[in-house]
Amino acid sequence: MMLTGMHVAIIGGDARQLEVIRKLVELDAKLSLVGFDQLAHHFTGATKLQIDEVDFADLDAIILPVHGTTLEGKVNTVFSHEQIPFTEEMLVKTPKHCTVYSGISNSYLDNLMKKVGRKYVQLFERDDVAIYNSIPTAEGTIMIVIQHTDFTIHGSRVAVLGFGRIGMTVARTFAALGAKVKVGARRSEHLARITEMGLTPFHLNDLEKEVQDIDICINTIPHLIVTASVIAKMPAHTLIVDLASKPGGTDFRYAEKRGVKAILAPGLPGVVAPKTAGQIIANVLSQLLYADLQKRKGNA
Structure with a gap:
């Protein structure tokens, strides 16, 4: 060629x-x-x-x-x-x-x-580029979580929001490190696949209820989903890592007001690898x- x-x-x-x-x-x-x-x-x-x-x-x-x-x-x-x-x-x-x-x-x-x-x-x-890129994205997310927490990923409760090309890789990677991973999605086939992978599925309509006991929230959805009312239900120690493209899907202003650490981290492949x-x-x-x-x- x-x-x-x-x-x-x-x-x-x-x-x-x-x-x-x-x-x-x-x-x-x-x-x-x-x-x-x-x-x-x-x-x-x-x-x-x-x-x-x-x-x-x-x-x-x-x-x-x-x-x-x-x-x-x-x-x-x-x-x-x-x-x-x-x-x-x-x-x-x-x-x-x-x-x-x-x-x-x-x-x-x-x-x-x-x-x-x-x-x-x-x-x-393109699907191929996005799927290949999800690998350094997941590794970069691990790096951010380790840097910004005082507990291990192993045994921590992680919610991954979105089950697209990045969400799937991130969820699998954190589960492989021993985290208790639940994944929020809307489509029934995504919820079925999450179950098949041995992870806990939940519908994004129930997000406020599902974040009440988590340590880490990883968002991959590129529109405002981690709203003030969602952040208000999280434990104060929760770390939010937003992987969606700018401006992300998190109410960063409210997170700061409430003292919840929230990090916008788009474009991780170019940063970490x-x-x-x-x-x-x-x-x-x-x-x-x-x-x-x-x-x-x-x-x-």
Whole structure:
């Protein structure tokens, strides 16, 4: 599986993008790197450029960071002091087949991609990426719990809210460490699967009742579910770890008022295991780019 002849621009990002660069260089893609001025490492086949030096008319793909852009249309990068603009003027110069990849999206990116009519892939919407990412997420959650409690996970009472791709891995991991895990969900098939896994299921409608005896609450649901009335029912020593994307699903203001420790911890893979998280993205990206290349060869 080689990407010879494919020209890809990688714009901004963090340590995870280094794994993407390594992988694509290995597969013989031609890379233009923007926002990597302070990166000491030199990659053969990859050229560091300023954004205005990029030949957009020659690009087959553009890879944005996991977080995409800001709402103002700027790309953040840890390898440069400056944010990088990502605009309609740039994108309209790209060939019709050019695909834009990012981890997640926002209203700016959604509107921009609709306007220019280019294919747009959000990697974190994919089941495979989310499931692979749930592994470093679970490990990072263990790290946070150990740092912020004075009791062992073994024997502690843990409520996991949500039984999606992350919730399932987190619940299984904490159970494997000897915690007494119960999982809140709504769908009947999720409640059945939780039972099958040897964990205790409960319906999220009963959340206020179910939190009355817990030590740790781990939320994966990206809307307000750990409300003031839920927090009011928790023991004072309960630790809340919210893994949902910002702003999370917890009333942090009320938690602070009541003295319940609540931590918002989105994006743990990039924090606790950037190398692994980068390899996950790189592997999926290289498959998608290769499929695009084959499709174009077939249409040529």
